Amino acid sequence: MTEQIFLQGEAGQIEIFEDCPENIKxxxxxxxxxxxxxxNPQHKIPQLITDVxxxxxxxxxxxxxxxxxxxxxAHDHGNGESRDVALxxxxxxxxxxxxxxxAGGFSFGSHVxxxxxxxxxxxxxxEKLLLAGLPCGFVRGAVDYQTPQIDxxxxxxxxxxxDITPLQDxxxxxxxxxxPITIMPGANHFFTGYLKPLRLIIERYFVI
Numbered sequence: 001m002t003e004q005i006f007l008q009g010e011a012g013q014i015e016i017f018e019d020c021p022e023n024i025k026x027x028x029x030x031x032x033x034x035x036x037x038x039x040n041p042q043h044k045i046p047q048l049i050t051d052v053x054x055x056x057x058x059x060x061x062x063x064x065x066x067x068x069x070x071x072x073x074a075h076d077h078g079n080g081e082s083r084d085v086a087l088x089x090x091x092x093x094x095x096x097x098x099x100x101x102x103a104g105g106f107s108f109g110s111h112v113x114x115x116x117x118x119x120x121x122x123x124x125x126x127e128k129l130l131l132a133g134l135p136c137g138f139v140r141g142a143v144d145y146q147t148p149q150i151d152x153x154x155x156x157x158x159x160x161x162x163d164i165t166p167l168q169d170x171x172x173x174x175x176x177x178x179x180p181i182t183i184m185p186g187a188n189h190f191f192t193g194y195l196k197p198l199r200l201i202i203e204r205y206f207v208i
Contacts, residue, residue, distance in 0.1 A: 004070075007091060012072025015064040017041050019050055025206045026058035026100040028126075029085060029091050031109030033133075035068035036075055045106040045132060048195060049202060050189065058102070063088055063110075063146065066206035071196045078108065078145075082115035089116065093124060102206060103147045107189065111135050114147050125152065126208060132157040132198075133189050137169035149177055155200065155205045156180070159187030 011136065030053070032046045033039030041047075041062035050060045056102070057082040065081045066073035073080065093101055103126035110131035117125055131154055135145040140163075141194045149201060158167050160183050174181055182201055187194045 006070070006157075007088065008113060009073070009087055011066055011072070011074070011076075011080055011084070013072040014072075014084055014088065015068075017062040017064075018061045019054045019062075021057045023057055024059045024096065024099065026053075026059070026102055028053050028058050028060045028104065029089050029092060030060055030062050030104045031085060031104065031105035031112050032062065032065065033109055035108075036068070037041050037108075040064065041179055043106070044195070045191065045198075046104070046109065047155060048199060049104040049106070049130065052199060052202045053104075053198040053206060055207075056203075056206060058208060059096070061088060061092055062094070064155045065093045078112050078115060081112045082119060083197070085112055085116040086119035089120060089126075090124060093160035097101055100127055100208065102128045102208075104127050105132070106203075107135065111145050111147055114150060117150055119146055127153065129154045130157070130202060130205060132191075133159070133162060133165050135165040136172070137166070137175035147172075147173055151177065154179060154202070155182065157160065157182045157184070157201060159184045159189055159191055159194070161186055162189040164189040
């Protein structure tokens with residue numbers, strides 16, 4: 001059952017959707033796509049990630065980004081949002097200090113996580129991080145996402161036919177770090193028609 005909770009952030013209250021299994025084996029923060037383009041915590045991809053993690057015994061927090069839902073503040077292009085996610089990650093780990101911490105994000109949410117990762121001390125970073133539809137350059141020729149490199153265990157999943165966050169951009173980003181990429185042949189940015197194989201990939205990655 002999903003519960004709505006609120007925590008205080010630097011821009012005001014942060015709305016969080018919490019999903020808690022009967023037996024908590026791990027904790028996670030899952031982030032949603034761009035709030036100004038219809039993204040929210042109930043979007044099908046963060047919801048899918050949450051469902052898989054919940055089935056594996058993971059307590060999941062899905063925050064609403066600034067200005068979305070009942071979260072206060074204004075959209076900050078991933079900067080303030082990254083600080084919020086880092087803050088929530090520390091709070092969640094404070095509440096469950098002895099449990100593994102993992103994370104996942106989709107689209108703008110994966111960009112936010114790539115920045116939040118560097119705001120956390122090494123001991124507070126997620127042990128495993130799923131980044132789906134990661135923007136690493138110009139998104140639809142408009143916004144240039146400067147995605148920082150990550151030296152850690154991450155799972156990159158991308159659609160071959162992604163016309164919002166081009167596959168070549170994430171290949172160029174991953175190449176210097178030698179990160180493998182799981183490519184969905186024929187899939188678009190939203191993995192339309194590919195949710196079943198996406199679920200399998202997530203299940204295999206997050207072994208709790």
